[in-house]
Amino acid sequence: MNNIKHVNNINLELSHLIIILLGAGMIYPVLWLFFASFKEGTQIFSDPGLWPKPWILENYSHGWTGIGIVPFKTFFLNSFIISAGCVVANALACSVSAYAFARLEFKGKKFWFAILMVTFMLPGHVTMIPRYVIFRNLGWIDTFKPFVLPKFFGGDGYFIFLMVQFIRSLPKDMDESAIIDGCGKFRIFTRIIMPLSIPPVITTVLFSFLWSWDDFMGHMIFLNSPEKFTVPLGLRLFLDSSGSSSWGAMFAMSVVSLLPCFVLFFSLQKYFVQGISTTGVKG
Amino acid sequence: MEGDSIPLRQPIIHKRSFNRSLKDNLSSYVFLVPWLLGLFIWTFYPLVYSLYLSFTQYNIIQSPKWIGLRNYFVMFIGNDEFPRDERFMKSLLVTLHYVVVSVPSKLIFALAVAMLMNQKLKGIPFYRTIYYIPTLLGGSIAISILWRRLFAGDGIINIIIRQISGGRLDPPSWLSSPEFSLYTLIILTVWQFGSPMIIFLAGLKQIPTEYYEAASVDGAGKVRQFFAITIPCLSPIIFFNFVMQMIGAFQSFTQAYVISGGTGGPVDSTMFYSLYLYLRGFAYGAMGYASAMAWVLLVIIAAMTALSFKVSGSFVSYGSGK
Numbered sequence: 001m002n003n004i005k006h007v008n009n010i011n012l013e014l015s016h017l018i019i020i021l022l023g024a025g026m027i028y029p030v031l032w033l034f035f036a037s038f039k040e041g042t043q044i045f046s047d048p049g050l051w052p053k054p055w056i057l058e059n060y061s062h063g064w065t066g067i068g069i070v071p072f073k074t075f076f077l078n079s080f081i082i083s084a085g086c087v088v089a090n091a092l093a094c095s096v097s098a099y100a101f102a103r104l105e106f107k108g109k110k111f112w113f114a115i116l117m118v119t120f121m122l123p124g125h126v127t128m129i130p131r132y133v134i135f136r137n138l139g140w141i142d143t144f145k146p147f148v149l150p151k152f153f154g155g156d157g158y159f160i161f162l163m164v165q166f167i168r169s170l171p172k173d174m175d176e177s178a179i180i181d182g183c184g185k186f187r188i189f190t191r192i193i194m195p196l197s198i199p200p201v202i203t204t205v206l207f208s209f210l211w212s213w214d215d216f217m218g219h220m221i222f223l224n225s226p227e228k229f230t231v232p233l234g235l236r237l238f239l240d241s242s243g244s245s246s247w248g249a250m251f252a253m254s255v256v257s258l259l260p261c262f263v264l265f266f267s268l269q270k271y272f273v274q275g276i277s278t279t280g281v282k283g
Numbered sequence: 284m285e286g287d288s289i290p291l292r293q294p295i296i297h298k299r300s301f302n303r304s305l306k307d308n309l310s311s312y313v314f315l316v317p318w319l320l321g322l323f324i325w326t327f328y329p330l331v332y333s334l335y336l337s338f339t340q341y342n343i344i345q346s347p348k349w350i351g352l353r354n355y356f357v358m359f360i361g362n363d364e365f366p367r368d369e370r371f372m373k374s375l376l377v378t379l380h381y382v383v384v385s386v387p388s389k390l391i392f393a394l395a396v397a398m399l400m401n402q403k404l405k406g407i408p409f410y411r412t413i414y415y416i417p418t419l420l421g422g423s424i425a426i427s428i429l430w431r432r433l434f435a436g437d438g439i440i441n442i443i444i445r446q447i448s449g450g451r452l453d454p455p456s457w458l459s460s461p462e463f464s465l466y467t468l469i470i471l472t473v474w475q476f477g478s479p480m481i482i483f484l485a486g487l488k489q490i491p492t493e494y495y496e497a498a499s500v501d502g503a504g505k506v507r508q509f510f511a512i513t514i515p516c517l518s519p520i521i522f523f524n525f526v527m528q529m530i531g532a533f534q535s536f537t538q539a540y541v542i543s544g545g546t547g548g549p550v551d552s553t554m555f556y557s558l559y560l561y562l563r564g565f566a567y568g569a570m571g572y573a574s575a576m577a578w579v580l581l582v583i584i585a586a587m588t589a590l591s592f593k594v595s596g597s598f599v600s601y602g603s604g605k
Contacts, residue, residue, distance in 0.1 A: 015402055015404065019399055026414060026417055029430075030426075045437060048443045093318070097315065099314055105307070105311060112319075123530070125534070126578060129333055132343075152317065154318025154321035211422075214424075217557070217561060221561075247432060251432075254426075257423065257424070258426075265415075
């Protein structure tokens with residue numbers, strides 16, 4: 001018996017060791033990127049080690065002033081405006097739609113819910129070109145409207161689905177007693193369902209932010225003047241125009257571009273894990 | 284009028300309850316109106332319009348010109364007048380290659396790590412966080428730029444390989460050789476196994492430990508337990524992950540764009556379907572053709588999803604495991 005326990009312990013230690021080594025290997029590129037942003041150009045090219053010798057901050061100051069006329073600050077501001085807009089739109093619109101699907105009874109509910117499931121499996125490419133034509137006719141090209149305004153119409157299907165799952169799991173007693181007390185649908189929504197649905201709303205906020213922050217194809221299609229560029233486009237501009245000459249500055253701005261994701265992730269980790277494991281958010 | 288009132292009584296009651304249910308239905312629909320509007324404006328109408336565009340020649344400046352099936356003809360068949368678009372086939376094959384290799388690898392990796400973590404070990408939440416970081420950051424341009432540097436001919440990966448092998452190995456320039464460039468993208472994808480891992484981990488926790496205890500009492504080894512308990516119990520989750528990852532993989536764009544510098548090179552070896560569609564539609568201004576490509580993609584994804592559902596029927600069990 002003792003022997004078996006011993007073997008189990010060794011197995012456990014071995015698993016632990018594998019997890020640590022593999023984790024170190026996985027995180028190494030990210031750490032390397034972080035430290036490389038403080039290295040001098042020659043060291044970036046030659047040194048697989050992490051520690052900068054010497055530590056320099058020029059990469060950051062050089063990168064922040066940007067290339068040409070547009071400073072990196074502009075890209076950041078633009079990205080923040082778009083992401084904040086997406087977050088607000090999704091949080092509002094998705095919770096309204098989700099409430100309807102999860103709690104209200106109406107004809108054709110099953111049908112529309114099936115359509116909802118289909119829409120979030122639909123490749124965005126199929127609607128991309130017509131949307132471009134629509135936005136062009138509306139004069140929205142090279143503005144932030146195409147990213148934000150459509151989301152006010154019901155929000156992204158994925159997040160609606162996530163919230164529906166959550167709201168369905170809430171006990172119905174409170175709604176029922178509220179109905180007896182004469183509460184209307186809107187008040188049940190604002191006073192009962194929403195206060196209880198904070199976790200999926202936070203998950204929605206997080207992923208809306210991240211997805212719009214990382215969106216590259218959309219920004220590339222709908223934005224064309226550099227002063228409207230977002231962080232992904234700014235980094236691409238950097239890559240195209242400076243080539244291999246200023247990897248240091250490019251890495252510095254890459255690190256800055258990843259910071260908001262890090263901050264969000266570490267401050268709201270609980271909701272992340274919850275969101276992913278309950279609905280399997282893609283990624 | 285008086286005489287009519289008796290036969291009308293029944294319908295009146297009926298009408299009132301009908302009115303109430305109508306009112307109830309309408310007040311419920313109010314909450315759905317924004318979504319329905321969005322569905323018709325931003326999804327249904329664009330779907331129909333892109334289907335129409337796929338039968339036209341369209342460059343956004345001139346109005347669409349009907350050319351029937353020619354876009355599809357050029358993709359798959361071609362003749363002397365309208366030669367077949369070989370790059371289309373190439374991009375489809377590259378994407379299939381990418382999907383077929385990256386999706387199963389990612390899932391196997393995710394499951395293996397989830398099983399390692401599903402033990403009584405200290406610090407699992409911490410490791411879970413570490414393993415999720417690549418997924419958190421992987422979709423960004425920043426990481427694609429990093430990859431471009433790491434896998435360059437004089438990049439860090441090659442420096443490490445040379446150091447470890449003592450200079451005996453001469454690794455190729457991964458990104459500029461057509462045989463390897465796609466694999467750098469596959470590695471980048473598999474590296475981001477965090478999401479499926481977390482889902483698997485949650486699923487593994489749901490499997491009752493009694494199953495394993497009973498199995499080991501009956502003398503089943505670890506391998507037997509894995510195939511007889513773990514896999515069947517997880518099968519719905521595996522299936523779900525597979526479908527989601529596959530749909531996502533077919534649409535990959537950012538990494539291929541950044542790592543190949545927007546060319547899909549070398550020699551179209553990283554020309555993902557999405558990338559080629561983007562180039563045709565927005566760089567060459569062939570929006571009719573790009574719409575046709577989008578519809579072919581839709582059909583492929585729908586067919587693959589339907590096929591997965593069909594195949595899954597034979598092995599996915601929704602038994603009492605959950």
